[in-house]
Amino acid sequence: MATPRDNSTLTEMLPPFVVGIIILAAWEAACRFFAIPAYLFPAPSAIGQSLIADGPSLMRALWSTLKVALIALGLATLIGSIVAFLFVQNRLIERSFFPYAVIMQVTPIVAVAPLIIILVKNTQVALIICATIIAVFPIISNTTIGLRSLDSGHKNLFAINNASRLQSLIYLRIPSALPFFFAGLRVASGLSLIGAVVAEFVAGTGGRSAGLAYEILQAGFQLEIPRMFAALFLITMTGILMFSVMVVLSKVALGPWHDSEHEQEA
């Protein structure tokens, strides 16, 4: 069971990996050949050196950003699920509040972040609020759609067996909603990181932050371009990692039954 799957993952991972190696090699070669100075455009080796040399401070920054993103993701999941439940309980609730969820989603977070950072004294809390605001929407909308997307045959099945409202919720609505919820969670995980970084930038320009965005800003001021790239690299890696964790999480939760987890075999 495990072997063919691992093989397919490997064959799937190999091509992008090779492409990555080629790009890095070309980049390194170009930088050396044209003797581009590191403060203009650093070679991968310079970035790697900075990653090691500035490791401790970068890691501290990374942890600070990651903490904000993870707390925001947790809050967005909690709030988003609760709001979705309220929405499906009552059409009036949904109609009254959904527009505000949309407004929150479409207002650029960069525009709102300064306001929040001024209003909320604690920088950490302000960052978390910003990141939560942009991560919560995909959870709300996906979970709402999921909780509503009931198969009429399943509905009949539960009706014929005199299922109570609570039983229908636990044994039918929630399981039917899970694939939608996880799709929302994947998007939200990326957005929570973006939200955290954006908010850090805004706060960082006011000199009140410690995350990776702040590192990037500082490195820019001091023309330590390799360090800037190293921080960027860490942000990207963190994003990929968070996304992968969500994919694994949804595989574990939906694995045995949901068709979207078995596309290769279909």
Add this chain to the structure above:
Amino acid sequence: MKGNVVPMFDPPGPPDQKPEGAPARPLLRLTGISKTYANNTVALEGVDLDIRPGEFLTLLGPSGCGKSTLLKMIAGLAAPSTGTIDWPQSSYDALGEPDRLLGFVFQEPTLLPWRTVFDNVYLPLKLAGQRKAAVRERIMEVLAQVGLTRFANAYPRELSGGMKMRVSIARALVTNPRVLLMDEPFAALDEITRTKLNNDLLKLFAKQNLTVIFVTHSVYESVYLSSRIVVMSARPGRVSSDMTIDAPYPRDEEFRTSTIYNDYCRRASEALRQAMAESPEEPE
């Protein structure tokens, strides 16, 4: 040791045992049933039907004549636009809501994809508050009946269409229903499985005090199984003819080769042809 496990929904016995031959009170009375869907499709018009307890009644008719619609209304899953559905015998609660003595095999398997075969069959019992440990044997028994013992731990996506349908049949049987509504339950099965399940159903019908309302497109199946065939015509759906199959149960493979069986098949085919003639052609 087995005796303390199986009977959980065992019928409390027929409400009023009447002597054979006396005009039985209908179990179910449909009067002037019509159904118009929101898109103005008239699925049924003026259907009157009495269903007697202990009957094996088959609804036979062309596609789209409203058989599924009628079955759903009988089960209380849809409301008729006009007309009434009465259950004069009170195996139904004060509100006229069907209680758990009803089993329904839907036209689609409607299995829950996130539950194994075993847990799908367990579902009706779970919803009725039964503990899994207490009913394990009963579930394995019905799974054996539909020949799926080996697949108890499989997920629906690993099953063929016919196997899914058999799980759905097992799920309807697991509660020991008094009234069994079956919407083309065997249509997706191969001939041999179909024959076997036909015979199993007849055995069940003979053993338990069961009323079956069955939908099929197959004239042969309807004659083999039923004590009564109601032929319907389409657009709008209505009762075209109503024939009693006067052959005693238990029936077995011998019945299939008898002249009386062939005779009924011919008559049922003729009735169906007539019903089709009453229905206008498909608009497409």
